[in-house]
Amino acid sequence: MKFSVNQKDLQQSLSYCQGVIEKRSTLPILSNVLIDASNSKLKITATDLDLIFINEIKNVEIIEEGKTTTVSSTIYDIIRKFSSGKKINFELTKENKIHLESEKSIFNLNCLAATEFPITEENFNTNEFVIKSKQLLKLLNKCKFSVSNDETRHYLSGIYFHQTNMDDKYFLTAVATDSHRMSVSKILLKDKIQFEPIIMPKKTIFQICSLLENYDGDVKISNQKSKIKFELENSILISKLIDGKFPNYIQVIPKNNKKKLEVDLDLFLSSVDRVASVSLDKKDGVKFDLVKDKLNLSVNNSSSGDGKESLSVKFDHELNISFNSRYLIDIASELDGNKIEIFLNDTGSPALIKDPSDFDSIYVVMPMKG
Numbered sequence: 001m002k003f004s005v006n007q008k009d010l011q012q013s014l015s016y017c018q019g020v021i022e023k024r025s026t027l028p029i030l031s032n033v034l035i036d037a038s039n040s041k042l043k044i045t046a047t048d049l050d051l052i053f054i055n056e057i058k059n060v061e062i063i064e065e066g067k068t069t070t071v072s073s074t075i076y077d078i079i080r081k082f083s084s085g086k087k088i089n090f091e092l093t094k095e096n097k098i099h100l101e102s103e104k105s106i107f108n109l110n111c112l113a114a115t116e117f118p119i120t121e122e123n124f125n126t127n128e129f130v131i132k133s134k135q136l137l138k139l140l141n142k143c144k145f146s147v148s149n150d151e152t153r154h155y156l157s158g159i160y161f162h163q164t165n166m167d168d169k170y171f172l173t174a175v176a177t178d179s180h181r182m183s184v185s186k187i188l189l190k191d192k193i194q195f196e197p198i199i200m201p202k203k204t205i206f207q208i209c210s211l212l213e214n215y216d217g218d219v220k221i222s223n224q225k226s227k228i229k230f231e232l233e234n235s236i237l238i239s240k241l242i243d244g245k246f247p248n249y250i251q252v253i254p255k256n257n258k259k260k261l262e263v264d265l266d267l268f269l270s271s272v273d274r275v276a277s278v279s280l281d282k283k284d285g286v287k288f289d290l291v292k293d294k295l296n297l298s299v300n301n302s303s304s305g306d307g308k309e310s311l312s313v314k315f316d317h318e319l320n321i322s323f324n325s326r327y328l329i330d331i332a333s334e335l336d337g338n339k340i341e342i343f344l345n346d347t348g349s350p351a352l353i354k355d356p357s358d359f360d361s362i363y364v365v366m367p368m369k370g
Contacts, residue, residue: 001066001092003037005057007102008085010042012214013055014076016235017046019207020053021072032069034117035098037062037090045119046072051204052119054236067114068092078107122238124222124229129193131172133219133232137212139174142185142361144205145330148178155244159205162197163189171360175249181327182252185361198223199242211235252364254352257343262314263295265340269332275299275307276325285322285368290315290344299325321347322368331363 017033025031025048034045042057078100082088088102096111140159148156156177164173164186170193171186208230212219220231223241230237275297276286289296295313300306321344332340337357344351353363 001035001037001068001098002062002064002090003042004061004063004087004089005042006085007079007082007088009057010044010088011076011079013042013044013057014072014079016053016055016207016211017044017072018076019203019210020046020048020051022048029069029112029116029118031071031073032112032117033072033075034067034069034114034119035090036067036114038065038067045117047117047119048203049118050201050240051207052236052238053207056234058234066092068095068098068111069114069117070098070109070111074109078105078109122224122227122229124224124227124238126222126224127194127196128220128222129189129195130218130220131187131189133212133215133217135187136219137209139172139185139187140205140209140212142334143174143176143183144202144209145334146176146178146181146183146363147202147205148176150178153179154242155199155246158199158201158242160197160199160246160249161195163193163195165192175246177247177249177252177364180324180366181331182249182364183331183361184249184253184363187360196223196225197246198228199244199246200228201239201242204228204237204239207239208237211237252350253362254343254345254350254364257345257349257352259315259317259319259344261290261295261342261344263311263340263342265332265335265338267311268340269329271297271309271311272325272328272332275309276329278305278307279325280304283324283326286325286328287322288320290317290319290321292316292318317344319344319347321351323351323365324368327365331365334361 036043042060045054082102086102091099093099098109098111100107143159160175164171170189173186175184215232217233222229278299278301284299284301287298295311298308335355339356341354342351350364350366
């Protein structure tokens with residue numbers, strides 16, 4: 001195997017692999033990336049057995065085709081320290097040694113045979129549909145912060161994707177909850193699709209988000225019972241899914257929250273963030289003391305002190321209620337418009353939060369006691 005590749009292209013490819021590969025893997029081969037040079041293309045593959053990531057670099061100068069594997073973190077660390085955009089020459093000198101050089105640097109890295117690399121070819125040709133990358137990224141970003149970290153309820157540690165329909169329109173709907181807060185967001189589909197409801201794991205969500213941030217184009221999605229596949233122009237991500245039943249989220253959405261609080265989004269976000277500064281771990285409740293057209297915010301922390309602030313708002317009632325400030329900041333940070341609407345009922349009932357500029361997303365937050 002012998003080829004030359006542009007430093008920038010390879011660095012980008014290897015940086016994606018870092019998110020897939022487990023830092024402390026029991027199998028040495030899982031710390032490696034598979035490097036396959038053939039047909040003027042360089043194919044880089046990484047896996048943790050639950051997730052497979054494949055990235056293709058086109059127009060690579062290949063003198064001799066071949067494949068091998070080498071430690072992902074080591075090669076990535078070297079490549080990113082080379083001068084940006086320069087040519088890097090690779091050569092497999094022995095079965096277990098790869099030689100690389102760029103400008104005045106020369107490295108010889110240990111390899112493991114490509115035959116040891118665990119990769120399975122999957123047949124995914126059923127249930128395909130295409131979605132714009134920016135739409136998918138928006139959907140994931142609106143929900144991912146509500147994913148649960150609770151290992152005991154594994155079915156909450158991902159985003160629930162399913163097809164919904166309303167007024168003869170079909171949507172790809174995403175839901176995430178940690179049972180204290182919930183995000184629901186949807187995007188309109190051109191047509192009805194063949195799509196089984198799935199729960200996509202957190203690691204997969206963050207990996208696909210990092211790919212989508214640098215990509216503008218179509219994403220082809222196909223799923224079968226236990227796996228999902230995303231195809232981008234030069235990348236493929238295949239992931240196992242969470243086996244479990246997602247709770248009936250519809251019944252959690254408040255139906256009779258008639259007290260509407262409307263406030264300028266930027267003012268609200270910076271105000272909650274400032275007041276919450278006294279709370280060391282952002283776990284202290286931020287107290288809403290609401291009277292007509294005025295919101296008094298306060299946080300009290302027994303070890304560090306207290307903070308207060310008041311905002312002019314639109315509100316026609318009186319109500320006291322407390323929320324986890326982190327939850328409010330997470331939601332407000334994802335809203336698109338310049339207003340936030342919070343629909344309230346009473347001190348102990350969940351709040352429904354809407355973005356007047358995005359009818360396709362809603363959020364539910366449980367109040368804090370006390």
